[in-house]
Amino acid sequence: MEPIDLELEEGELELPAEPMHLNMGPSHPAMHGTVRVVLELSGETILKADVQIGYLHRGFEKMCERGTWTQVFPYADRLNYVSPMLNNVGFSLAVEKLSGLEVPERCQWYRMILGELARISDHLTCTGAMAMELGAITPFLWWMKAREMVWDILEEETGARLTHSFGRIGGMAKPPSPQLKELIHGAIPTILHLVEEGEKLLLKNRIFIDRLENVGIISAHDAKALGWTGPCLRASGVAYDIRKSHPYLKYDEVDFEVPVGARGDTMDRFLVRLAELRQSARILLQCVERMPDEGPVNCDDPRFVLPEKMDVYTTIEATIQHFKLIMEGAKVPKGECYSYTEGGNGELGYYIVSDGSGTPWRVRIRPPCFAVVAGLEQLITGRMLSDIVPCFGSLNMIGGECDH
Amino acid sequence: MSKLVLEKLQAKLGDKVLETHSHVGDDTALVAPAVWHEACLFLRDDSALDFDLFVDLCAVDYPQHTDGRFEVVLHLYSTTKRHRIRLKTRVGDEEGEHADLDSVVDVWSGANWFERETFDMMGVIFRGHPDLRRILMYPEFQGHPLRKDYPAQLTQPLVAYRTEEDAGMILDKIAPFGGDEGMAFGRKWFDPPGASPGTGNKGGGAS
Numbered sequence: 001m002e003p004i005d006l007e008l009e010e011g012e013l014e015l016p017a018e019p020m021h022l023n024m025g026p027s028h029p030a031m032h033g034t035v036r037v038v039l040e041l042s043g044e045t046i047l048k049a050d051v052q053i054g055y056l057h058r059g060f061e062k063m064c065e066r067g068t069w070t071q072v073f074p075y076a077d078r079l080n081y082v083s084p085m086l087n088n089v090g091f092s093l094a095v096e097k098l099s100g101l102e103v104p105e106r107c108q109w110y111r112m113i114l115g116e117l118a119r120i121s122d123h124l125t126c127t128g129a130m131a132m133e134l135g136a137i138t139p140f141l142w143w144m145k146a147r148e149m150v151w152d153i154l155e156e157e158t159g160a161r162l163t164h165s166f167g168r169i170g171g172m173a174k175p176p177s178p179q180l181k182e183l184i185h186g187a188i189p190t191i192l193h194l195v196e197e198g199e200k201l202l203l204k205n206r207i208f209i210d211r212l213e214n215v216g217i218i219s220a221h222d223a224k225a226l227g228w229t230g231p232c233l234r235a236s237g238v239a240y241d242i243r244k245s246h247p248y249l250k251y252d253e254v255d256f257e258v259p260v261g262a263r264g265d266t267m268d269r270f271l272v273r274l275a276e277l278r279q280s281a282r283i284l285l286q287c288v289e290r291m292p293d294e295g296p297v298n299c300d301d302p303r304f305v306l307p308e309k310m311d312v313y314t315t316i317e318a319t320i321q322h323f324k325l326i327m328e329g330a331k332v333p334k335g336e337c338y339s340y341t342e343g344g345n346g347e348l349g350y351y352i353v354s355d356g357s358g359t360p361w362r363v364r365i366r367p368p369c370f371a372v373v374a375g376l377e378q379l380i381t382g383r384m385l386s387d388i389v390p391c392f393g394s395l396n397m398i399g400g401e402c403d404h
Numbered sequence: 405m406s407k408l409v410l411e412k413l414q415a416k417l418g419d420k421v422l423e424t425h426s427h428v429g430d431d432t433a434l435v436a437p438a439v440w441h442e443a444c445l446f447l448r449d450d451s452a453l454d455f456d457l458f459v460d461l462c463a464v465d466y467p468q469h470t471d472g473r474f475e476v477v478l479h480l481y482s483t484t485k486r487h488r489i490r491l492k493t494r495v496g497d498e499e500g501e502h503a504d505l506d507s508v509v510d511v512w513s514g515a516n517w518f519e520r521e522t523f524d525m526m527g528v529i530f531r532g533h534p535d536l537r538r539i540l541m542y543p544e545f546q547g548h549p550l551r552k553d554y555p556a557q558l559t560q561p562l563v564a565y566r567t568e569e570d571a572g573m574i575l576d577k578i579a580p581f582g583g584d585e586g587m588a589f590g591r592k593w594f595d596p597p598g599a600s601p602g603t604g605n606k607g608g609g610a611s
Contacts, residue, residue: 054540061525062549062556097428224483227458227514240457240483337428338460338479338490351477353464366460366479374517403540 019047022385026055030133030389034399035373037380037388044385049377053370056399064363068329069095069169072363077163079365080401082125083118083344085154088167093248094339094350095169099332101299103171108249109291110176113184114157114166116280116287120191121150122344122396123231123277127270130393131202134211139198146194149187156183169330170305171298181288188281199274212267216379216391219264226378227371230346232395235272236264242342254286269394304330329358345369345396367401407431409453409489416446432490437472440493441506447480447489448511455480455489458512461519463526465552472496474503474528500527500551507533525550 022039025031034055040048060079064072076091077084089111096103103111128143151161157177158164166173202208218228223236233240241258243251259275261268298305302321311318334356340349349366372395379391410424413433420443423434435443447455459479467473472494481488496503507530508515519530520539527548530536538545544562547554568575 052539054538054542057540059549059556062554066556100428221456222513224457225512225514227460227512227518229457238483245486335427336430336432338430338488340459347459349460349479351460351462351479362464364460364462364464364477366462370517370521371458371514374514378513 024388030392032129032397032399034403035392035397037376039385041385046380046383046385046388049380051373051376053373054403056403058400058404060365060404061363064360066359068358069332069360070325070330072360073167074163074165076167076365077165078400079367079404080122080344080348080369080398081162082398083122084162084164085114085118085166086122086341086343086348088164089115090339090341090343090348091350092167092169093341094337094352095332097339098335098337098352098354099169099304099330101170101301101304103299104296105250106176106292106295107171107297109287110172110297112249112251112254113176113180113284113287113291114154116284117150117154117184119280119344120277120284121147121154123273123280124150124195126344126393126396127273127277128198130270130390131198131208133389133393134208136202136205136208139201142194142198146191149191153180153183153187156180168298168305170301175297176291181291184284184288188284192278192281195274195277209267211386211390212265212270212394214263214265214267215383215387216266216394217264218375218379222378223264223375226375228346228375229368229371230343231272231276232269232372233346234258235261235268237261242340242347246340248341250287250290251283253290254283256283266390266394273396331356331358332360340366343368345372345398345401365401365404367404369395369397369402373397373402409487412450412453413443413446413489416450417443430490431488432492434492434494437493437495437505440476441508441511443491444478444508444511447491452485454482454484457481457483458514458518459488461508461515461522463522463528463550465526465550467498467552469494470498473498473500474526476505476522476528478508495528500548500553503528504531505529506531507536509533524548527551 019040019042022041023036024039025036026034031037034053036052038050038052039046060075063075072091073088076087079087124143124147128140132140154164155161157180158166218236220236220238223233224238229240237260239258239260244258256279259272259279261272306325307318307321312322332354334354336351336353338349338351340347346368347366348368351364351366352360353362355361376392376395380388410431410433414421414424417435417439420436420439421433422436425432447453457480459481461476461478464475464477465473466475473496474494476493476495478491479488480491493505495505505528507519509519516534517539519533520536522528523530523536524538524540525548537543541549542562545560566575
């Protein structure tokens with residue numbers, strides 16, 4: 001083997017001056033497996049970033065046009081698979097808005113309870129995963145333990161841990177179980193304790209604070225123009241929470257606060273999520289107090305709600321009703337509507353168009369994290385390579401929702 | 405409060421506002437495509453309207469419409485005035501051609517990805533968009549999947565499926581979607597000429 005003759009005099013060796021290109025993801029542990037960022041680097045500084053999504057595209061909107069309205073629920077579960085119950089409730093509310101239905105009081109409280117449980121699980125996952133990506137694995141494990149407790153309750157209620165498919169048009173699949181209130185009263189103090197323990201580990205850690213503070217700052221104006229909603233927008237100081245601004249279900253009757261940040265940096269987004277988690281626990285306890293133990297859960301509207309199973313087997317009317325609802329689907333009145341609820345990541349909107357048949361003409365989901373991830377480029381351009389991880393983690397990108 | 409938005413828009417654009425309604429409480433205005441950008445600027449900059457939060461932009465395909473097949477739908481919200489509007493316009497002919505519209509990325513920067521998605525899924529072309537390329541589908545993908553004339557069971561593999569001759573054995577793979585999958589539910593299914601269901605690559609030697 002001969003030595004390479006570079007013909008260079010000493011001191012003449014130059015490093016290449018052109019920027020370096022780097023692919024981050026899609027198979028990178030901090031990219032959640034579904035995002036690729038193509039970077040142009042000068043040293044460690046990011047000159048240009050191109051965020052590419054779509055690796056988890058499953059044609060959600062196309063599939064919705066092939067079944068009945070009720071058959072959308074399992075798909076809606078798989079949008080934001082960290083808080084599927086919020087998607088379920090959001091879609092039920094959208095169809096009910098177009099059909100002019102209002103669910104009974106007991107169901108409204110029940111939906112709020114399930115939704116807030118899902119929100120707790122969402123925020124625990126996001127903050128925990130973000131800490132883990134920065135090297136702090138203990139809080140992540142503790143918060144996953146807390147999330148397990150939430151999921152145990154949801155499993156008790158719905159029979160599934162993750163994809164519940166529990167919403168229905170005009171109600172829920174089942175009435176609340178008798179032990180629900182007891183389970184929540186038992187779990188909430190432990191969850192809050194675990195959150196506090198994990199928080200203590202992180203918020204007194206110099207490395208963690210230094211990597212989050214003053215990183216990824218976005219102004220309120222920019223965040224609004226980008227379409228940011230939810231915790232990310234509130235971290236920039238805009239107190240826009242749909243539960244407060246445009247209350248749905250019974251959110252106007254419960255007492256809670258909307259935490260807002262001051263600077264709009266990664267630290268603020270982290271703290272806003274933790275503060276919201278505590279507010280969710282507060283809402284939960286109030287809902288448990290106020291939810292009646294007796295009463296109907298589903299609307300009394302045979303056009304949309306399936307009859308009792310016992311009646312299906314014993315009466316001809318219920319058999320026909322059941323057959324029509326299953327085979328032709330509930331006929332949603334012709335028209336269009338946009339319904340919005342507060343999802344785990346922000347405004348979860350459904351724009352639905354019906355042509356009066358049992359199949360949706362168009363189901364458009366407005367995924368909150370699609371808009372949020374669109375702002376990632378702005379957050380990281382000009383920063384260091386290592387800032388991508390906390391910035392991206394704080395946005396809580398959920399592949400299923402972002403990529404439809 | 406809500407009526408004010410539609411009234412102001414009508415006062416500004418006159419007969420370019422083709423239609424308004426407030427069905428189930430959603431204020432909606434259908435405008436001519438020529439004033440799309442102007443209307444958006446007006447909605448953002450007028451101090452009484454102040455639509456600062458970009459919410460959503462998507463398109464709906466109505467193959468039966470003769471005055472513009474694609475309805476581009478924009479949802480906006482004002483965090484200060486707390487009102488919403490849905491702005492719509494119709495573009496494209498019956499073949500899905502000439503679906504051009506002015507981009508509103510310079511009005512709200514968030515429109516960037518939403519317009520890319522609408523282009524990707526429906527094939528609406530946004531004039532003046534800084535970087536109009538596919539976002540959810542891969543660059544080699546052909547067609548626009550959310551159009552009603554795009555068969556849902558069509559597959560476009562990046563690497564062609566093996567034939568039985570290549571493999572030298574009998575392949576009994578199951579196609580991802582069968583031609584009879586999906587339910588019409590009493591609706592007359594939209595079957596455009598040349599795109600009969602079941603034309604998708606069924607994979608292997610199954611077909």
